[in-house]
Amino acid sequence: MLKKFDKKDEESGGGSNPFQHLEKSAVLQEARVFNETPINPRKCAHILTKILYLINQGEHLGTTEATEAFFAMTKLFQSNDPTLRRMCYLTIKEMSCIAEDVIIVTSSLTKDMTGKEDNYRGPAVRALCQITDSTMLQAIERYMKQAIVDKVPSVSSSALVSSLHLLKCSFDVVKRWVNEAQEAASSDNIMVQYHALGLLYHVRKNDRLAVSKMISKFTRHGLKSPFAYCMIIRVASKQLEEEDGSRDSPLFDFIESCLRNKHEMVVYEAASAIVNLPGCGAKELAPAVSVLQLFCSSPKAALRYAAVRTLNKVAMKHPSAVTACNLDLENLVTDSNRSIATLAITTLLKTGSESSIDRLMKQISSFMSEISDEFKVVVVQAISALCQKYPRKHTILMNFLFTMLREEGGFEYKRAIVDCIISIIEENSESKETGLSHLCEFIEDCEFTVLATRILHLLGQEGPKTNNPSKYIRFIYNRVVLEHEEVRAGAVSALAKFGAQNEEMLPSILVLLKRCVMDDDNEVRDRATFYLNVLEQKQKALNAGYILNGLTVSIPGLERALQQYTLEPSEKPFDLKSVPLATTPVVEQRTESTPITAVKQPEKVAATRQEIFQEQLAAVPEFHGLGPLFKSSPEPVALTESETEYVIRCTKHTFTDHMVFQFDCTNTLNDQTLENITVQMEPTESYEVLCYVPARSLPYNQPGTCYTLVALPKEDPTAVACTFSCMMKFTVKDCDPTTGETDDEGYEDEYVLEDLEVTVADHIQKVMKLNFEAAWDEVGDEFEKEETFTLSTIKTLEEAVGNIVKFLGMHPCERSDKVPDNKNTHTLLLAGVFRGGHDILVRSRLLLLDTVTMQVTARSSEELPVDVILASVG
Amino acid sequence: MGLLDKLSCLLGLKKKEVHVLCLGLDNSGKTTIINKLKPSNAQAQDIVPTIGFSIEKFKSSSLSFTVFDMSGQGRYRNLWEHYYKEGQAIIFVIDSSDRLRMVVAKEELDTLLNHPDIKHRRIPILFFANKMDLRDAVTSVKVSQLLCLENIKDKPWHICASDAIKGEGLQEGVDWLQEKTIQSNSGCEDMKR
Numbered sequence A: 001m002l003k004k005f006d007k008k009d010e011e012s013g014g015g016s017n018p019f020q021h022l023e024k025s026a027v028l029q030e031a032r033v034f035n036e037t038p039i040n041p042r043k044c045a046h047i048l049t050k051i052l053y054l055i056n057q058g059e060h061l062g063t064t065e066a067t068e069a070f071f072a073m074t075k076l077f078q079s080n081d082p083t084l085r086r087m088c089y090l091t092i093k094e095m096s097c098i099a100e101d102v103i104i105v106t107s108s109l110t111k112d113m114t115g116k117e118d119n120y121r122g123p124a125v126r127a128l129c130q131i132t133d134s135t136m137l138q139a140i141e142r143y144m145k146q147a148i149v150d151k152v153p154s155v156s157s158s159a160l161v162s163s164l165h166l167l168k169c170s171f172d173v174v175k176r177w178v179n180e181a182q183e184a185a186s187s188d189n190i191m192v193q194y195h196a197l198g199l200l201y202h203v204r205k206n207d208r209l210a211v212s213k214m215i216s217k218f219t220r221h222g223l224k225s226p227f228a229y230c231m232i233i234r235v236a237s238k239q240l241e242e243e244d245g246s247r248d249s250p251l252f253d254f255i256e257s258c259l260r261n262k263h264e265m266v267v268y269e270a271a272s273a274i275v276n277l278p279g280c281g282a283k284e285l286a287p288a289v290s291v292l293q294l295f296c297s298s299p300k301a302a303l304r305y306a307a308v309r310t311l312n313k314v315a316m317k318h319p320s321a322v323t324a325c326n327l328d329l330e331n332l333v334t335d336s337n338r339s340i341a342t343l344a345i346t347t348l349l350k351t352g353s354e355s356s357i358d359r360l361m362k363q364i365s366s367f368m369s370e371i372s373d374e375f376k377v378v379v380v381q382a383i384s385a386l387c388q389k390y391p392r393k394h395t396i397l398m399n400f401l402f403t404m405l406r407e408e409g410g411f412e413y414k415r416a417i418v419d420c421i422i423s424i425i426e427e428n429s430e431s432k433e434t435g436l437s438h439l440c441e442f443i444e445d446c447e448f449t450v451l452a453t454r455i456l457h458l459l460g461q462e463g464p465k466t467n468n469p470s471k472y473i474r475f476i477y478n479r480v481v482l483e484h485e486e487v488r489a490g491a492v493s494a495l496a497k498f499g500a501q502n503e504e505m506l507p508s509i510l511v512l513l514k515r516c517v518m519d520d521d522n523e524v525r526d527r528a529t530f531y532l533n534v535l536e537q538k539q540k541a542l543n544a545g546y547i548l549n550g551l552t553v554s555i556p557g558l559e560r561a562l563q564q565y566t567l568e569p570s571e572k573p574f575d576l577k578s579v580p581l582a583t584t585p586v587v588e589q590r591t592e593s594t595p596i597t598a599v600k601q602p603e604k605v606a607a608t609r610q611e612i613f614q615e616q617l618a619a620v621p622e623f624h625g626l627g628p629l630f631k632s633s634p635e636p637v638a639l640t641e642s643e644t645e646y647v648i649r650c651t652k653h654t655f656t657d658h659m660v661f662q663f664d665c666t667n668t669l670n671d672q673t674l675e676n677i678t679v680q681m682e683p684t685e686s687y688e689v690l691c692y693v694p695a696r697s698l699p700y701n702q703p704g705t706c707y708t709l710v711a712l713p714k715e716d717p718t719a720v721a722c723t724f725s726c727m728m729k730f731t732v733k734d735c736d737p738t739t740g741e742t743d744d745e746g747y748e749d750e751y752v753l754e755d756l757e758v759t760v761a762d763h764i765q766k767v768m769k770l771n772f773e774a775a776w777d778e779v780g781d782e783f784e785k786e787e788t789f790t791l792s793t794i795k796t797l798e799e800a801v802g803n804i805v806k807f808l809g810m811h812p813c814e815r816s817d818k819v820p821d822n823k824n825t826h827t828l829l830l831a832g833v834f835r836g837g838h839d840i841l842v843r844s845r846l847l848l849l850d851t852v853t854m855q856v857t858a859r860s861s862e863e864l865p866v867d868v869i870l871a872s873v874g
Numbered sequence B: 001m002g003l004l005d006k007l008s009c010l011l012g013l014k015k016k017e018v019h020v021l022c023l024g025l026d027n028s029g030k031t032t033i034i035n036k037l038k039p040s041n042a043q044a045q046d047i048v049p050t051i052g053f054s055i056e057k058f059k060s061s062s063l064s065f066t067v068f069d070m071s072g073q074g075r076y077r078n079l080w081e082h083y084y085k086e087g088q089a090i091i092f093v094i095d096s097s098d099r100l101r102m103v104v105a106k107e108e109l110d111t112l113l114n115h116p117d118i119k120h121r122r123i124p125i126l127f128f129a130n131k132m133d134l135r136d137a138v139t140s141v142k143v144s145q146l147l148c149l150e151n152i153k154d155k156p157w158h159i160c161a162s163d164a165i166k167g168e169g170l171q172e173g174v175d176w177l178q179e180k181t182i183q184s185n186s187g188c189e190d191m192k193r
């Protein structure tokens, strides 16, 4: 009867939901019927349904009222009506966390689970496990063990799955049931085998060796259940991934052998696992792709869908591996299932030739309106990939994107489009103007704040450099008039950027900003006032520093420095140079292959990492008075080979006049404890070792840290690049591996480590300058130096650019790290801050003949950074 | 009670149903007693301490009993009261060999008798002085003294010595309970009159 209601409900769109107007208090009142005898099973089941409905609608039941209803429900156990009993089990599960004393039904449930009625037994097991906490578990352990090996599949499955849930809070008890689970794993029933395997895996999953053994055991004997196969495939591929996926592993052989399994499900799972293994090459992919190809012509839509979806994924990284399926994919383009068709087309867009693009785009636009946002995003991703591959096609692709932008769609979809358009604009300067004007049109009617502010930021950055900047002002100012405060603030910043770069427009920008000073919102007013004052000075340097290129300091660092300043006020004005820099540039750099929706945000993490170091170092008395931490090397360098006695990794910390080397040490010998560990360092340049801060003790496998403090070279301050030879010194005390008892007597020992390099990059922090030219002018040519070098070993411009960026550790600006095709000259623009807080900018002109010739021009507000750069390049 | 039910019990086709609460301290033998009263093919083989309660059914010559066999462990005793309202009769089981906890049993009994859902009802109470087979068991007379049963004035009560394992003394108790329940209840009698 309930079923019928549901169905009708679906058909008529909710109009006839019999539970629609339920009132909690009325339903709970009705539940008193449960106390009456004799019991009317139909009526009671209906009331229970109502209670469950309410709970599932998110209705809050107070503890008292819930408990009252629960106890009334317990009386229904005297009825033997099967439907009513099943409703009781459901109610028990739903109310187990809302009502008190739910353990009252324990004996009733154990009775049902061991009783004669098979229909009751499975559900009773599940309900019982739901109400049992770790303290009560012992009491039912015996029943659970019996149920796991019960010959009725539903009972065994229920017990196994419930055990899996119990594992979360009562691992140690459930662990004792593996023998029973093992027995269940050899069951002939496919579900029981699957569930048993699941439990076994989860009990052992923290023990790699045990998992390996389990996999090899089950793969040797073979399994009945396709579900179990699928699971083992997943476990195996996870294991492979952690092993760094060597392809000759028996695990891989197993997965590959599953491609020949008789169940489609297993075949698909294996193919999907292979495709998703990181670092899979064409050879490994081929068999997986060919089974997917077969699925493409399956009569089952689900299989076709799975196949084309997976191929689509493969095509992102290995388009050539999928070309073999092009014919099958072409057949799917007209599939009546639009999801399949979309995926087929977007896959073809990645694998097909440039000539097929127009045809495919036309095809897809014919049903774009019929597919869901999720698939539209897939289309956008495909277009974005195409733009990178065939820059010449950008006009047709852009037009397609603009059409999509104008249509209805959710945030993710619109964001994907905007991201894609922006990346096209950045790659192709010819498309900039059209792109910007379409985006302008979009923000005229854009409900997504994030997108609007993003576009405003882009307009401020790119608009002033176009031929006719004034045409964007109207769109931007409209935002100030029409939108809410976040967008208004973004618009004000964009306006200021036009004023800062374009003298003709400045007077009218000033007028507009003056109007914004009256805004209702604080932030908008503050920004307008600030920009107005800066612009009125009419100084290029100010514009560059405060409008065009924003703050590069770390925000938490600034907050702390300011707080410190207010606590200890001084005569000197606050010095922004004393604030640590943000460790990662503010603007994210997108790499080619990542899909546009996967936006990563590493900034916050990086900031906290440096924060942590700063705090740790500040706690060491020897390091007091070093000033603020300028930079910590992004990744520790290993000074030992892997799998040696001791594992030593070094992180370099740079201060204004000093460097601290932090050595994180681990002792992998279980029969030794090390004490008083230091790393002695011998520099090649005139660095001076000031002191060693030893690690007190290094017991087996417990990491410890020691430090070495050095002063930077004073006589020749440009000689910052240096090699240190390193030697670890310590006292060894032997100890008993089993008891951990340590000898009192020890002996001195030494251990030679690899050399440690300090390079110019350790003295420079990356900084993003959104407008390099303005920054270049701002710094001025007082300390400019220029030199020309020949890079004799380098054969291409890309290679040269990559090497320079890496070597100097500076930030490439205005996408100048991208070398356009078929050109033999290129200019690389780099920005950074030198230790001590001085901006350093480098312009490097490259010319490719047979080898690469490089002219380096460096500017800074001080002489030293410029000298350091030139000395290090030469 | 629906008309059909009344008819069928009038014609003796269906026995009248009675709700019984089975109370008493843990380990006193409640579950063992109830189990013994069930038809031999429905009896459980091994008996474990009850957690919460369990519902059991057995029949006497003219009644059908639905027993709420409650758990006697300390932390569950306060849950008994949830089931008082519907109880039409009470079986209270005492371990007659457990002298030490006789006071605890008395305390629980007094709390029961003073509960608002029980206090003013003429609800029959059957006491089983159980485990009479054990060597240090006291007599049922002694048990009734220790529990001050003579003070119960407003409810019919009866005490039987019993050995639940062999089943001795149980039938006597159930017969008494059947008689009292029929007396103190309307139901079928109303119809007969």
Ligand SMILES: Nc1nc2c(ncn2[C@@H]2O[C@H](COP(=O)(O)OP(=O)(O)OP(=O)(O)O)[C@@H](O)[C@H]2O)c(=O)[nH]1
Residues within 6 Å of the ligand: B024, B025, B026, B027, B028, B029, B030, B031, B032, B033, B047, B048, B049, B050, B051, B070, B071, B072, B073, B130, B131, B132, B133, B134, B162, B163, B164, B165, B166
């Ligand atoms: N010797 C003897 N042992 C008995 C008798 N009745 C019960 N027992 C034993 O006493 C123990 C407890 O019996 P149960 O029936 O579980 O007691 P209970 O009152 O239900 O206990 P809870 O469920 O914990 O409240 C069991 O080991 C029985 O075998 C009896 O008359 N004589």
Ligand SMILES: [Mg+2]
Residues within 6 Å of the ligand: B030, B031, B032, B048, B049, B050, B069, B070, B071, B072
């Ligand atoms: Mg019991």
